Structures are given as C-alpha cells and as structure tokens.
Amino acid sequence: MNITEEIISMLSNNMYAELAKRNLKRQSIRTILAAIGIIIGVIAISSMGILGNSLKLSVTDSFADIGDKLIVSPAPGEDSITHRQIDQMEKVGNIESIIPVSSSGEIIEYRKSGAEVQSYISVYDIEKEGLEKLVELEDGRFFKPGSTDCVVGSSVAENLELATGKKIEIDETKLRVVGILKERGLGFDINTDSGVFTSSEMYEKLYPDADEGYDQVIVVVKDIDEIDSTADEIEERINKKEELVTVFATNSITENLDQVFGSISLFLMGIGSISLLVAGVSILNVMLMSTMERTKEIGIMKAVGASRKDILKMFLLEALFLGLIASSAGALLTLGGGYIIMALVFKNASYLLTLSSMFYVMEGFFFGIATSLIGGMYPAWKASRMKPLDALRYE
C-alpha cells in the first residue's frame, strides 16, 4: 500500500480519524496555539509570495507591448541609422515591419494648480503606417502626410489640457491636434504618453538641422520565438566590418524582470518561511508533550495489538489534521486579507486572483501541511518505538 492509499484508508476508517480528532481536542488550547503558528506561517509565505508576484505584475503591466520588438540604435560613436542599413534589415527574415523613428526633445511650460510647470516632451517623426502599429487612438484620427497636424500622447493632452481641434505650439510653430493617444505606460521603444507625433514634412520644418537618417528603428518580428536569431542576423548583416548598430530585444527586459522579481519573491518567501519553521518547532513540542502524556495509552494500544506502524499512523494523522485545518485557515485568511490589502495598496485586487498568485497560496498551504507532518514525524516515530511494557508502566 502506498502512502496515499494508507491515508485514504485511515481517513475512511473513521475510528483513526475520530481518535486523531479527539486527541487534538483533548488539549484544545495547546492545539489552537500550535495551529496559530502554522496559520501565521502559511499567511507569511503566501502573502510574501503574492506581494512579490504583484510587484512583478504591476511593473510588467506598465511596460506595454514590449515582447515582440527589436530596437536598432546607432552604435556608440555613430550618429544615426542610415537608409542603407534599413535596406539591409529588410533582407532579414521573420520581420513583420520596420519602423524608422526620428525624435527630438522639447521643454514645454504649462500651468498646473495655478503654478507654472515645465515638462519634457518628445517630438517624433514616424510614418503614419508605422505609428498605427505602435499606438492606439483614444480620440480623433492620425495625421495626414504633409499636413501640420499632430497626435499627442495622453500625458501631453492632460497636462496641456488639449483636445482634438486645439493647437500646440512648438518652437513658435503651431500644430493642430487631430488625435489623442491611449495611455500606454513606459516603453523601451518610444515614450508614447509624453510624445507629440507629426508628419515627416512638419518634423523637417521644426528641426531643419536634424541629422540625415534615423535615431532608431523599431523592428516588429513575426515569430517571437525567433526574436533572438532575428537580432543576430541584423547584427551580422550590418556589423560585418565594424559595429555600426546595436540591436536590443525587448523580450530580454521581461526575462530580466522575471528573474529579478522571482528572486525578490523567493527572498520574501524565505523571510516568511522562518515563521513556518518556528511553527514546525511548536508542532514538534506539542506532539512530543502529547506523546509523553499518552505513553500509557500507547502501551495499552500495543498490548491490544497495535503495531509500530499503527502508532506511527495515528500520530501522523493527528499532525496531518492539524496541518490541514491550520493551513486551510491560513490560505483563506491570506485570500481575504490579501484582497483588502491589494485593494488599498495597489488599488487593484485583480493581481490576487491571477494563477501565479494562487500558486503562492497553494504553496503556502502545502508548506503548512508539510511543516506539520515534519514536526509530527519525530514524536510519532518515538511513540511507535516505545516498548509496550515500559509504556504500560509509565505513570
């Protein structure tokens, strides 16, 4: 009979379960105190894991659409990406689209709560077709090529109190706002929220001295699994003789974030597991006391036919019951308390209801049961090894 079958057999044999239940109830205060230890441990492990996971989800959520793009930038010492280099990129396989980007920065001033505020905005020259692949409109439409129209990011619109049809003045040139973009969060390609996007003609008019070529090229790949080999191929083609461009795969950001937040979660859970360790020692203590107090009973059981295995099973079942009850309570409290804290701290309790957060709750639950069983193992072993005659004589 394997362990699972043994447990099922013990539970279905209601006398074993009844004995375990009554023995736990016998010293109810002591049982409750041991259970509180496990509950705290489960809550600590689960909530620390959930906290780390929520931090990760919260940060990765703020980086939008970063997985499927390559950012090609001039190598150190190079001024820009040339048209020839873009031609070379076009020969690489697995490319969905190539979006050249030129950009400049501007300081703008606006009034907020009655005070003058300065802010930095990026002015972009991205072809309309390319821009449509990178951003989404909240209101209005995209600019027409050759026009003096522009679309602005959500932060720019909010700070300057812009709406479609209004005008924005950059370097004494007025541009008509025809569209406002949806908020996108931080990006490694372009900063949409604080950007102003206009036609190439208008951009050249604004910055007549800008370099020939582009500041960066955003390459959208077809198959994300092949993104690294696509980056290698671009580098191989362009950097044959000398390093002219650097290629950065945005998915490496998510991989690094996963690693960093994975380590944070593990560290936090490590702190949480200390409380579970303390709970384990408490269970060990409670069960050892119980073993000592029940020495005579163990002797009686052995005299009437209990084997070492029977005694071991009885004590382990008690530890299992204690672990199950306390871990369930711990998991429920984690979910309830976690929901309230998430709603208050992150203003978003949805992180708690993700599969990855539930995994940490389950992990805490199983760690709680395992701790209880490990804590109960030595007392159970000790009880099972008692000599029946010595146990019967114990007073």
Added chain:
Amino acid sequence: MNGAYMPESQRSTHPIVQLQDVSRIYTLGKNRIYALKGVSIAIKEGDFVTIMGSSGSGKSTLLNMIGCLDLPTSGRVKVNNVDLSKLDDDGLTAIRRNNIGFIFQQFNLIPTLTAIENVEIPMIFNGESPRKRRKKALMMLKKADLPLEYARHKPNEMSGGQQQRVAIARALANRPPILLADEPTGNLDTKTGHNIMKLLEELNSSGTTVIVVTHDPELENYSHTTIRIQDGEIIG
C-alpha cells in the same frame, strides 16, 4: 452467558503456552536482579490457571513473558506453538493481536473513547470494517454482561466493575484463545470481584484458556491449575 462448562476430560492436552528454562534478569546499575530463574511450565489449551505469589515474586514478569510484552534473557517461550524468540516486533504484535487478550488491574481503558469504542480498538488493528467491528463490539459487551446503555459512556462515567467488564469485552474482541488477567479483581470490591471471576470462569468453560495472576488466595478457587511462584522460581 452462552459458554457451556467443559469437563476436565474434554480439555485438550495440547500445551498452548510453554516456557522452557526461562530466566529474566534486569540490570540496575551494577546489580543484576533475577525476576525469573529457570522457569519451565506448560499450560494446556482450555485450562484456567492461577499464578499465585506475593508481591515481587515474579508472577507479573511471567505473565508479561506469556503475553509477548517482555522477552526472556534466556530460555524459550512458545505461544500456540510459536517460538517467540524467533519473532521480530511485528511478529510479537501479531501474536498479541490474534492470540492474547489482556485484562489489567487498572482496567487500562482509553479515557477519550466510549466503552464500545474501547472494545473496537483491537479490531481496528486487525483491519476489520467499521460496521463489522461495531456489531462485534456490541456482542462482546453483551458477553461481558455490561448493560448496553453504558456502551456510549466514557470510562470516567462508569464504575470499576463496569470498566473491568469493558476491559474483558476488549480482551475478547479478536476472539483470542488465551486471556491473561493481571490482578483482575485488585481494584474491585469483593462482590464485583466475584462476578468478574465468574465471568472469566464462564469464558474458560467455553474454551478460552484463562491465566490469572494474583496474590489473593480466594481466586484460586475459580481455577483448575495453580502455579506458585516465589523469588522468581516455581515452587509448586
């Protein structure tokens, strides 16, 4: 009680318990204490034996040897023709579970369990189903003459006599061929003690070998055979 009296002529001559030159030595510091010295006895199947002796004579040690609760320092103990020296812990447990029922002076019931649950305990270790063992436990309590309204009472809710009846029912649970009783009337008044001994007598008459350890000469009257022990040696 259903057991019919078994006349001596019908009793088996087959020894159910055999001790051959059994010694039990306890070591206390540098001192060696002989609890049993070269004891050799044979107890026939279906016999009612009283082991008599004063306190410290070795009678309980002898009973513990027969009940597989203790092993001899030297010599051989056979129960139901099985040499105990050749058994490991599981083997000794199996002998206790299937061949021996214990009755103790202190009753030794599990305080958290009711009367019927106490009787069920040996059957749990024998792997019997909950339904079957509950039925059998009720039967055993009836056989031990415990009024069934006490079946759901815990030990502290019963008198000494009632507790000893529960203990007897528990000893009978797995229908063992041997009943071992260590001062079974020691904690009971005379009348209750007599009733318990009558019960053991009746169980013996239905075929169970009963071995009673006592220092009370009154109990000798219930048995067929008396073994006297003094300073760890059989004297008669």
